[in-house]
Amino acid sequence: MTESSALVAQEMAEAERPGPEPRGSALRRNARWLLLAAAVVFALWLPFGLYPAVAVEILCWALFAVAIDLLLGYVGLMSFGHAAFWGTSAYATGLVAIHWGLPFPLAVLCGALTATVLAVPIGYLAVKRTGIYFAMVTLAFAQMIYVVANKWSSLTGGENGLQSVPRAITDNFYFYYAALPIVFGGLFLAWRIVHSPFGRVLVAIRDNPSRARALGYAVHRYKLMAFMLSAFLAGLGGGLFAMGHRFVSLETLHWTTSGKAVIIVVLGGIGTLWGGPLGAAAIVRLEDWLSFSGFEQIGLVTGGIFVLTVLLFRRGVWGTLFKRR
Amino acid sequence: MTTPLALVARGLSRDFRGFRAVDAVDLEVAAGTVHALVGPNGAGKTTLFNLLTGFLAPTSGRIELAGRDVTGLPPEAVARLGVARSFQITSLFGQLTSGEHVELALQAAQGGGWRFWRSDKLLHRHRPRARELLAMVGLGELEQSKADSLSYGRKRALELALALALDPQVLLLDEPTAGMGMEDVERTIELIGRVREGRTVVMVEHNMSVVGALADRVTVLQAGRVLAEGSYEQVRADEAVITAYLGSGSHAAH
Structure with a gap:
């Protein structure tokens, strides 16, 4: 225990040290491409190494976590109600697949767009607050949507959920590869946003909102846009989740779902983008393993990991291992 | 008056929980001039700046920018109308x-x-x-x-x-030389002297040599009110200003 924490401390110290800039940057660029290639290979291999259903689940949570990270890491807004977008998209995806028979990529897109539209009123009200108040407003809205979904059982199936969502690719192994392009698309979108003129404004707003306003940036509107983009990404994940399970439950809207996404991001590393997929792979795999071994208090373990991450290496796995500040 | 006014405040007040930080301030800044706001700490200079740039909403009163009412506009809108500001605490x-x-x-x-x-x-x-x-x-x-x-x-x-x-029409500088050494102060004076061409500058400044070197007009604030206004020389000779700055003890010294 003491040995590992000493190791972590050493890693943090090393990461903190500013690197030699000019010669290191070409090396780092190459390293980045290598990492990307390794990640793609890993993603292609995943359903061979895991149950394909678990692999699909990792994809969904990776998108959800990146959506959270976009807000938390790059705008400084901690949403504790993103299950609203994940779950709403899951229901919308399921419904259009059931009632209109839309093929799965279109159904997922419909779900994600529904989540984006939902983000307009919620975001409009939430972005006027920061910190804990922002988290509470998003949580409150998510709880309202949970209650509505529970009561409106003619549409959502209430506590029974949406049963038997149709899917042309029934085998999970092949479905994984069908879902992968959507996930890569979503991850690319997140990367593009972060490294865009818009992303630069977001970082400025995160670091100093007053200064950004004095320059003429309409801070609330930028935050709202980021919130909508984040909801779209969470919606992509939620829609895939619905198609992956061929079933949508109320749990997709529950606050514990929001909490799990936050845990994944914190574990993976806030403000890194890579942290989302990494944390998703770790947490989903771990939960699967725990439930397979018949361990019932899964929350105890993930909660414990969360606490340890916050206490020992606050920059998460990715931030601690790779990121220089 | 034939000179157009770049920035005008009329009866501008701002309360903080019963404390009146800015009290019925009237201010007229002529276009193309350098206008300095001076006064002791707590006189309401920075609050006035925050009102003029939309960071605070006035409790009462009105703000005009080149004849246009901008009272209550958010800071980003004021900025887009050509008002740029710097911050006293580096930001x-x-x-x-x-x-x-x-x-x-x-x-x-x-x-x-x-x-x-x-x-x-x-x-x-x-x-x-x-x-x-x-x-x-x-x-x-x-x-x-x-x-x-x-x-x-x-x-x-x-x-x-x-x-x-x-590239603002109106440049508001909140203590541009605060905490600077002599050399940097000289350079900043020279710089402001250069960039004021074609602009209106309003600055809060404690350093009287900066005010003397740059300001066409000086407004002295005390306890949220305008105490005196005029050229640097006029204000410096003003009896009320001397009392405010040096305290009533200065009379005994006469």
Whole structure:
């Protein structure tokens, strides 16, 4: 225990040290491409190494976590109600697949767009607050949507959920590869946003909102846009989740779902983008393993990991291992 | 009066929980002039700045920018109408470099901040102008330095470069020389003297040599009210101002 924490401390110290800039940057660029290639290979291999259903689940949570990270890491807004977008998209995806028979990529897109539209009123009200108040407003809205979904059982199936969502690719192994392009698309979108003129404004707003306003940036509107983009990404994940399970439950809207996404991001590393997929792979795999071994208090373990991450290496796995500040 | 007015405040007041920080202030800033706001700490100078730039809403009163009522507009709207400000407490984006700061300010003025689907390399089109501005404030060598790593005086200079990047009609400077050494003060005086061409400058300043060197007109505030107004020489000779600054004890010295 003491040995590992000493190791972590050493890693943090090393990461903190500013690197030699000019010669290191070409090396780092190459390293980045290598990492990307390794990640793609890993993603292609995943359903061979895991149950394909678990692999699909990792994809969904990776998108959800990146959506959270976009807000938390790059705008400084901690949403504790993103299950609203994940779950709403899951229901919308399921419904259009059931009632209109839309093929799965279109159904997922419909779900994600529904989540984006939902983000307009919620975001409009939430972005006027920061910190804990922002988290509470998003949580409150998510709880309202949970209650509505529970009561409106003619549409959502209430506590029974949406049963038997149709899917042309029934085998999970092949479905994984069908879902992968959507996930890569979503991850690319997140990367593009972060490294865009818009992303630069977001970082400025995160670091100093007053200064950004004095320059003429309409801070609330930028935050709202980021919130909508984040909801779209969470919606992509939620829609895939619905198609992956061929079933949508109320749990997709529950606050514990929001909490799990936050845990994944914190574990993976806030403000890194890579942290989302990494944390998703770790947490989903771990939960699967725990439930397979018949361990019932899964929350105890993930909660414990969360606490340890916050206490020992606050920059998460990715931030601690790779990121220089 | 034939000179057009760039910035006008009429009966401007602001309360904080019963405390009146700015009390019925009337201010007329003629276009193209340098107008200094002076006064002891707590006189309401920075609050007045925050009112003029939309960071605070007035409890009562009215603000006009080139004849247009801007009372109650949010700061970003005021900025887009051509008012740039610097902050008394240096206020930058810690993780961005000097160059990125100025690029961001130039983008704010020219638009394009919404493009989340484009590469941030697009910001580099502002680079030539950003370099000019950085050179102008004496930061030419420090384009790649993160704001957090700059010395205090250089942060102040970057503040000024950010405000100038907006190419504002009205430039509001909150203590531009605060905490600077003599050499930097000289350079800042010279710089403000240069950038005031074609602009209106309103500045809060404690350093009387700066006020004397630059200000066409001086307004003295005390306890939220206008105590005196006039040229630097007039204000300096004003009986009420002398009393306020030196205390009533100065009469005994006469």
